Structure formats: C-alpha cells, structure tokens
Amino acid sequence: xxxxxxxxxxxxxxxxxxxxxxxxxxxxxxxxxxxxxxxxxxxxxxxxxxxxxxxxxxxxxxxxxxxxxxxxxxxxxxxxxxxxxxxxxxxxxxxxxxxxxxxxxxxxxxxxxxxxxxxxxxxxxxxxxxxxxxxxxxxxxxxxxxxxxxxxxxxxxxxxxxxxxxxxxxxxxxxxxxxxxxxxxxxxxxxxxxxxxxxxxxxxxxxxxxxxxxxxxxxxxxxxxxxxxxxxxxxxxxxxxxxxxxxxxxxxxxxxxxxxxxxxxxx
Numbered sequence: 001x002x003x004x005x006x007x008x009x010x011x012x013x014x015x016x017x018x019x020x021x022x023x024x025x026x027x028x029x030x031x032x033x034x035x036x037x038x039x040x041x042x043x044x045x046x047x048x049x050x051x052x053x054x055x056x057x058x059x060x061x062x063x064x065x066x067x068x069x070x071x072x073x074x075x076x077x078x079x080x081x082x083x084x085x086x087x088x089x090x091x092x093x094x095x096x097x098x099x100x101x102x103x104x105x106x107x108x109x110x111x112x113x114x115x116x117x118x119x120x121x122x123x124x125x126x127x128x129x130x131x132x133x134x135x136x137x138x139x140x141x142x143x144x145x146x147x148x149x150x151x152x153x154x155x156x157x158x159x160x161x162x163x164x165x166x167x168x169x170x171x172x173x174x175x176x177x178x179x180x181x182x183x184x185x186x187x188x189x190x191x192x193x194x195x196x197x198x199x200x201x202x203x204x205x206x207x208x209x210x211x212x213x214x215x216x217x218x219x220x221x222x223x224x225x226x227x228x229x230x231x232x233x234x235x236x237x238x239x240x241x242x243x244x245x246x247x248x249x250x251x252x253x254x255x256x257x258x259x260x261x262x263x264x265x266x267x
Contacts, residue, residue: 011035011079011086013066013123014093016043019142019187022220023090024051030224033058035084037075038093039065060084066093066119067111076126085134088227089127091120091164092142096157109156116160121167128171128180135179140227141168143184145235148244161186165233172232181230185223186244188236 010027014020016038024034028051036044041063048059060082064075079086094116097108120141131137144158147165151158168184175182219236226234235244 008087009033009035009084010088010090011037011084011127012090012092013037013119014142016040016047019185019216019220019223020090020092021047022216023092023140023224025217026220026224027088027090028055028057028059030228031055031057032088033060035060035062035079035086037062037064037066039063066123067114072119072122072126086127086130087136088138088140089123089131090140090142090227091123092140093119094142094160096154098153098157100153101155104156112156112160116157117163120164124167124171128175131180132175132178137180138227138230139168139171139180139182140223141182141184142223143168143186145186145188145244147184147186169232181227181232183223183227183231184233185219185226186233186235187219187223188239 010024010032012020012024012027012034015024015034015036020038024036024047028034034048034051034057036048036059038044041061044061044063048061051057051059062075062078064071066072066075095112097104097112099108101109124139128137128139131139141164143164144161146154146158147161149158165184165186168182171182222234222236
C-alpha cells in the first residue's frame with residue numbers, strides 16, 4: 001500500500017449500523033485500518049471482529065455520544081493518545097425525525113442540530129488541520145438528497161443536511177490544491193434502521209415503492225468511490241441524481257409547493 005496514494009486509517013462516526021457500517025466494510029476491503037465511533041460499543045465490537053476476520057485490518061473501537069458537550073475534543077484526544085493518524089474522516093453520524101415542526105419537542109430539533117451540524121463541524125475542526133499540515137487526506141460527509149430542497153415534515157433534518165452540503169462545497173474550494181479532498185454523499189431513501197424507524201412511525205412511508213429505496217451497500221460503495229476520487233458531491237442512485245437535477249432546474253416556488261403537496265399525501 002502506497003503511503004502517499006492510499007490513506008492508511010479511516011475514522012467513521014455512526015459506524016454501528018446503516019450506511020456507516022457499510023462504509024466500514026468498504027474501507028476495510030480496501031485494506032485500510034479503521035477507527036469506529038458510535039454510542040453503541042457492543043455493536044461496534046461485533047463489527048470490528050467481523051472486519052478483522054474478513055480483511056485482516058486493524059480496527060479500533062471508540063464509544064462516544066457526539067451530542068454531549070466536549071465529546072469531540074475527548075474523541076480527538078483518545079485518537080492522539082493511541083498515536084493514530086486519521087487519513088480519512090467519515091462524518092456519518094446523524095439523526096432524523098419525521099414530524100411537523102410544531103409537533104416535535106424543541107429538544108428533538110436541538111438533538112438533530114447538535115449531531116448533524118455541531119458535531120460534524122467539530123469533527124472537521126479537530127481533524128482537518130492535521131490533514132492540511134500533512135498535505136494529504138480525505139473527508140466524506142454524509143448528507144442527503146433532502147439537502148437540495150425544502151422537505152415539509154423533515155424541515156429541521158433537511159436544513160441540517162443543506163448545511164452539510166453547503167459546508168462541504170465551500171471547504172472543497174478552501175482546500176483546493178492542499179492535497180486534501182472533501183466529498184458530500186447525498187443518498188435518498190435507503191434501507192437502513194433509520195428508514196425503518198421512519199416507516200414504523202408513518203404507514204405511508206412504508207408504502208414507498210421498492211424501486212425508490214436504495215440498497216445500503218450500493219450507497220456506501222458509491223460514497224467510497226467518490227471519496228477516493230475526490231469528487232465534491234455524489235448523489236447516490238440514478239433516480240436520485242435525476243430528481244436533484246430536475247429540482248435545481250425548476251423555480252424555487254414550484255419545488256416548494258411540490259414538496260408540500262407530496263408531504264401532505266404521505267401523512
């Protein structure tokens with residue numbers, strides 16, 4: 001493995017299930033060492049055993065609730081104590097709540113912002129400077145196709161993912177020529193525990209055609225490939241790419257009204 005061409009260690013947040021777990025498999029299959037981060041350490045330990053056995057890679061498990069004050073500095077310090085150089089940072093940890101804004105407790109909105117925005121930003125602040133000093137590194141931020149348009153009943157979630165997309169695109173220009181690349185992966189409906197929870201809370205979501213629900217491993221594979229190529233934005237899935245292109249071409253008022261109509265139909 002070439003030290004200059006291929007990053008050695010990938011740190012993945014939200015790695016205990018869903019897209020994060022699938023991404024861990026992608027990086028392990030490429031021969032990279034892993035640092036797996038999530039709240040549920042028992043699931044991380046089980047995944048770590050599987051990846052070590054299947055790919056012979058080194059896997060470190062670090063439990064952390066990134067919504068807690070000071071969690072990111074503590075995580076960064078734990079990584080430093082272990083003398084681990086993070087060559088690839090995968091910001092996958094996130095939470096979604098599907099409900100009208102006024103029907104959700106304020107704390108639910110704060111939790112989404114704390115994890116999807118504040119913790120992600122803190123992770124970038126903790127690990128990007130080292131990458132830039134070394135002149136190499138990659139970042140993969142997991143956003144959503146919800147980042148491209150307003151989504152009634154997912155208003156706060158969509159807003160947080162719009163932040164992730166905008167931040168990624170801005171940083172891609174700040175980092176141009178530095179040897180560090182940053183990518184936003186924008187999946188649509190994906191067969192993950194998060195989607196299953198949303199479907200359980202809303203019977204209409206459970207009726208979404210299977211053709212519109214992406215396979216989690218395919219989404220992860222697209223994200224991994226885009227990250228390694230240094231692409232700035234990767235919308236996962238052909239149908240999702242077509243929808244985002246169409247959405248950007250239409251007038252904002254029309255996109256907003258169409259989103260409202262669709263939202264009312266699935267309640």
